[in-house]
Amino acid sequence: MSQWAIEAQGLGRQFGDFWAIRELDLQIAPGTIYGFLGPNGCGKTTAIRMLTGLLRPSAGTLSVLGYALPRDAEKLKRTIGYMTQNFSLYRDLTVRENLTFMAQIYGLSRRERRQRIDQLLRLFGLDQRQAQLAGSLSGGQRQRLALAAAIIHKPKLLFLDEPTSAVDPENRREFWEQLFDLCDEGTSILVSTHYMDEAERCHKLAILESGSKRADGAPEQLMAQMGVQVIELEGQDLRRLKQQLLRLVPVRSAAQLGARLRVLIDSTITEPLIWLRQQRGLSPIAQATLVRPSLEDVFVICTGEGRQ
Numbered sequence: 254m255s256q257w258a259i260e261a262q263g264l265g266r267q268f269g270d271f272w273a274i275r276e277l278d279l280q281i282a283p284g285t286i287y288g289f290l291g292p293n294g295c296g297k298t299t300a301i302r303m304l305t306g307l308l309r310p311s312a313g314t315l316s317v318l319g320y321a322l323p324r325d326a327e328k329l330k331r332t333i334g335y336m337t338q339n340f341s342l343y344r345d346l347t348v349r350e351n352l353t354f355m356a357q358i359y360g361l362s363r364r365e366r367r368q369r370i371d372q373l374l375r376l377f378g379l380d381q382r383q384a385q386l387a388g389s390l391s392g393g394q395r396q397r398l399a400l401a402a403a404i405i406h407k408p409k410l411l412f413l414d415e416p417t418s419a420v421d422p423e424n425r426r427e428f429w430e431q432l433f434d435l436c437d438e439g440t441s442i443l444v445s446t447h448y449m450d451e452a453e454r455c456h457k458l459a460i461l462e463s464g465s466k467r468a469d470g471a472p473e474q475l476m477a478q479m480g481v482q483v484i485e486l487e488g489q490d491l492r493r494l495k496q497q498l499l500r501l502v503p504v505r506s507a508a509q510l511g512a513r514l515r516v517l518i519d520s521t522i523t524e525p526l527i528w529l530r531q532q533r534g535l536s537p538i539a540q541a542t543l544v545r546p547s548l549e550d551v552f553v554i555c556t557g558e559g560r561q
């Protein structure tokens with residue numbers, strides 16, 4: 254059996270003439286949280302649907318938990334959990350009824366069902382709400398219910414497609430605490446997101462754009478290897494300064510953040526602060542500071558979005 258929870262080579266999916274995912278290679282270690290980071294439409298859901306065995310790949314080879322896909326898709330389905338992008342539970346059933354229904358689908362006995370549901374209701378703070386209709390829950394409660402439903406059968410591998418797009422930062426933080434608990438208990442997790450802070454929490458991630466993987470690795474590793482240095486500038490006329498900087502070849506990106514300009518300068522410039530002072534004809538710069546790179550910087554560099 255493969256040492257990887259997920260291993261893909263040259264994975265692709267075509268819809269008509271359009272490749273939604275192309276040439277995707279993945280090696281995801283068991284017991285880790287792996288992220289797909291990318292903008293809307295980059296192919297995250299398509300990739301996840303292939304990895305869950307729900308969508309047949311048009312190209313490549315794929316093994317998930319040792320099952321060859323698409324051949325063993327039916328066997329795989331019992332060992333994974335999948336929380337889809339949209340709330341997919343029954344709004345007109347209560348919290349407990351939804352969980353009971355899911356437990357029945359996975360064939361839990363009556364006794365197992367009761368124990369597991371009681372345990373999950375407590376774990377996700379829903380025990381006081383078990384008789385409430387799912388449709389009347391808040392966004393955060395709904396998301397916790399969806400996660401409880403996705404893990405009712407204790408899957409070894411959990412897929413979460415943009416799980417926190419409808420919840421506030423506090424609920425998002427709590428949700429991630431629960432993911433780390435699950436991971437600690439041995440569950441492998443693949444999560445898609447377009448939030449940088451969420452991607453930074455993953456052990457490893459792949460940056461996707463237009464159906465292709467642009468980079469992958471641990472967040473710190475991606476930040477260390479991106480080949481640029483980051484400077485923040487303060488000055489009077491930041492809009493003009495930005496345009497002037499973007500005309501300089503080593504400047505890979507310049508973006509305004511409030512009263513600062515965040516500038517990514519190619520690492521071939523070893524002393525970016527000195528280099529900046531040497532440039533003629535720039536609007537006055539009041540202050541320039543070298544700062545730590547962020548995952549957003551990596552994203553900008555990988556996707557070439559900075560020079561617009």
Ligand SMILES: Nc1ncnc2c1ncn2[C@@H]1O[C@H](COP(=O)(O)OP(=O)(O)OP(=O)(O)O)[C@@H](O)[C@H]1O
Nearest residue numbers: 268273291292293294295296297298299300338415
């Ligand atoms: N069944 C389909 N038929 C035709 N095109 C499709 C189909 N499913 C997905 N696509 C296209 O493939 C591309 C990737 O879509 P996908 O849903 O995988 O992206 P995503 O990264 O999950 O985006 P979002 O975050 O908006 O859900 C999009 O251009 C989409 O229109």
